[in-house]
Amino acid sequence: MATNALELSGIEAFYGDSHVLHAVTFACGPARLLGLLGRNGAGKSTCMNVTVGLLAPRRGDIFVFGHRVTGLPPEQIAARGVALVPQGRRIFKSLTVRENLVVAARAPTDGRPASWTLETVFAMFPRLGERVNHIAAYLSGGEQQMLAIGRALMGNPRVLLMDEPSEGLAPQIVHEVMNTIRKLKESGLSIVLVEQNPTLVFDVADDIVILNSGRVAVVSTPAKLKQENVDLRQHLGVF
Amino acid sequence: MTFWLVLTVNSITFGGLLFLLSAGFSLIFGLMRIPNLTHGSLFMLGAYFGATFIGGYLTLQFDFWVAAVLAALSVAVFGAVIERLLLRQLPGQQMAQVLVTLGISFMVADFCLLLWGGDPINVATPQGLAGFVRAGPAVFPLYRLGVIAIAAAIAAALWLLLDRTRLGAMIRAGVDDPDMARVVGIRVSQLFTIVFALGAGLAAFAGVVGAPILSVYPGLDQDMLPLALVVVILGGSGSLLGSFVGSIIIGFIYNFGQALFPELAYFVLFLPMLLVLILRPQGLFGRFVP
Ligand SMILES: Nc1ncnc2c1ncn2[C@@H]1O[C@H](COP(=O)(O)OP(=O)(O)OP(=O)(O)O)[C@@H](O)[C@H]1O
Numbered sequence: 325m326a327t328n329a330l331e332l333s334g335i336e337a338f339y340g341d342s343h344v345l346h347a348v349t350f351a352c353g354p355a356r357l358l359g360l361l362g363r364n365g366a367g368k369s370t371c372m373n374v375t376v377g378l379l380a381p382r383r384g385d386i387f388v389f390g391h392r393v394t395g396l397p398p399e400q401i402a403a404r405g406v407a408l409v410p411q412g413r414r415i416f417k418s419l420t421v422r423e424n425l426v427v428a429a430r431a432p433t434d435g436r437p438a439s440w441t442l443e444t445v446f447a448m449f450p451r452l453g454e455r456v457n458h459i460a461a462y463l464s465g466g467e468q469q470m471l472a473i474g475r476a477l478m479g480n481p482r483v484l485l486m487d488e489p490s491e492g493l494a495p496q497i498v499h500e501v502m503n504t505i506r507k508l509k510e511s512g513l514s515i516v517l518v519e520q521n522p523t524l525v526f527d528v529a530d531d532i533v534i535l536n537s538g539r540v541a542v543v544s545t546p547a548k549l550k551q552e553n554v555d556l557r558q559h560l561g562v563f
Numbered sequence: 564m565t566f567w568l569v570l571t572v573n574s575i576t577f578g579g580l581l582f583l584l585s586a587g588f589s590l591i592f593g594l595m596r597i598p599n600l601t602h603g604s605l606f607m608l609g610a611y612f613g614a615t616f617i618g619g620y621l622t623l624q625f626d627f628w629v630a631a632v633l634a635a636l637s638v639a640v641f642g643a644v645i646e647r648l649l650l651r652q653l654p655g656q657q658m659a660q661v662l663v664t665l666g667i668s669f670m671v672a673d674f675c676l677l678l679w680g681g682d683p684i685n686v687a688t689p690q691g692l693a694g695f696v697r698a699g700p701a702v703f704p705l706y707r708l709g710v711i712a713i714a715a716a717i718a719a720a721l722w723l724l725l726d727r728t729r730l731g732a733m734i735r736a737g738v739d740d741p742d743m744a745r746v747v748g749i750r751v752s753q754l755f756t757i758v759f760a761l762g763a764g765l766a767a768f769a770g771v772v773g774a775p776i777l778s779v780y781p782g783l784d785q786d787m788l789p790l791a792l793v794v795v796i797l798g799g800s801g802s803l804l805g806s807f808v809g810s811i812i813i814g815f816i817y818n819f820g821q822a823l824f825p826e827l828a829y830f831v832l833f834l835p836m837l838l839v840l841i842l843r844p845q846g847l848f849g850r851f852v853p
């Protein structure tokens with residue numbers, strides 16, 4: 325089997341004294357989409373923080389395409405081809421749309437020509453192209469989410485992490501975002517999609533990991549989960 | 564009439580010097596949240612370095628402008644070292660930063676006293692700018708007009724750098740959300756060193772450029788630091804435009820205050836600062852964060 329795009333292995337993570345991730349192990353294969361599910365506070369964002377280097381795990385390892393990145397600073401992990409669309413979007417509010425994208429621009433890690441540039445991002449999100457000189461703070465929620473995705477793509481990543489990209493968006497916009505994710509997956513990007521809502525994820529995911537109180541509770545695929553008729557409510561709360 | 568005209572030019576000149584001094588102070592405070600109390604010392608250190616390079620004390624004698632650039636570079640390196648070795652260890656601890664930078668300023672003052680003694684050093688006006696300009700009955704030293712031009716040019720360059728380049732956008736991104744900036748690959752820590760060094764270099768440059776007007780003497784640091792503080796509080800920290808406008812305002816208040824109410828010069832100087840602190844604590848042009 326080819327090396328995994330992203331692998332977390334035996335991760336123990338703490339915020340101060342509170343133990344948040346317990347022996348978390350999962351992997352996302354190349355060009356696959358892993359849906360990471362779990363209810364509020366399950367530790368999904370913490371997995372993201374650990375992966376991008378914002379939180380050093382106390383034990384365990386993280387591999388990106390076979391390279392160990394555990395303990396590297398965020399900017400070096402970015403250089404290994406990992407990009408994050410963070411929960412809450414966290415665009416640079418006082419920068420313009422263009423500046424938000426330009427500051428994140430980076431050539432691909434493996435010497436391929438850059439497939440994501442201002443032009444290709446604007447082609448994917450024409451709304452951003454129309455607002456190129458607007459201050460990001462004044463964009464609508466949906467536009468800010470597009471900007472956060474565009475910013476992540478400008479790094480020409482090999483692994484894209486998306487932390488609840490549908491949060492707080494109108495259904496129509498959620499639909500657009502999911503279409504975008506589908507296109508990105510078809511382009512060969514390896515994606516980890518964090519969500520609370522399983523129905524969104526089951527449509528697009530190849531693999532599913534469910535976290536419960538900081539532990540991996542389920543590793544499966546959407547098809548199997550549907551076939552086995554597993555009661556997800558036990559892990560995800562009621563929807 | 565002539566009196567007022569000359570006073571006005573002097574005010575703008577002094578405002579230009581204050582801008583060179585306070586732009587760095589404002590950026591360092593606005594971007595890195597570090598109240599850098601060594602800023603007056605960096606100005607004085609630059610002035611002493613410049614005077615030394617110009618005066619030929621080091622066998623070599625440098626042209627005024629070469630000396631100014633050399634002094635700025637040396638002090639920029641000194642600033643970078645302070646940032647890397649000391650301030651870097653105290654992220655977010657403003658009290659500790661205040662104490663450390665204050666401590667360094669005392670050490671720099673002692674060091675200067677030891678090396679250059681207690682007598683003021685006069686620095687000659689650079690050749691080419693030594694003359695006077697006549698405008699009707701009024702006579703202006705050419706150098707003062709030159710200082711205004713230099714300050715304006717540097718203000719424009721700084722604005723272009725911060726507002727129109729990718730580096731500038733990266734610095735602003737690092738201020739908006741340092742963690743997220745690192746996640747997208749921006750080396751925030753390097754940027755902060757660059758900003759600190761730039762601020763230190765500008766202060767030193769101001770020290771040399773100001774030397775023919777102010778001369779160089781022990782205590783110059785403590786004369787300049789409060790002015791930088793007032794400018795930044797008035798203009799708003801982190802705002803280049805704020806430093807610019809604040810510097811010009813303080814340049815006028817300082818010069819007119821000394822000419823008209825010499826006994827109340829400091830009162831007149833700090834009054835607008837108090838008013839701004841009470842009425843508009845973020846300063847006239849406080850950084851825009853929606
Ligand atoms: N900075 C922090 N300091 C301390 N505790 C934190 C911090 N961030 C998160 N936690 C705690 O860690 C646990 C996991 O949080 P995390 O943000 O990873 O959950 P999540 O699965 O992303 O939840 P949500 O769906 O609400 O985003 C929670 O109990 C949370 O309260």
Ligand SMILES: [Mg+2]
Binds near residue numbers: 369370411
């Ligand atoms: Mg979360």
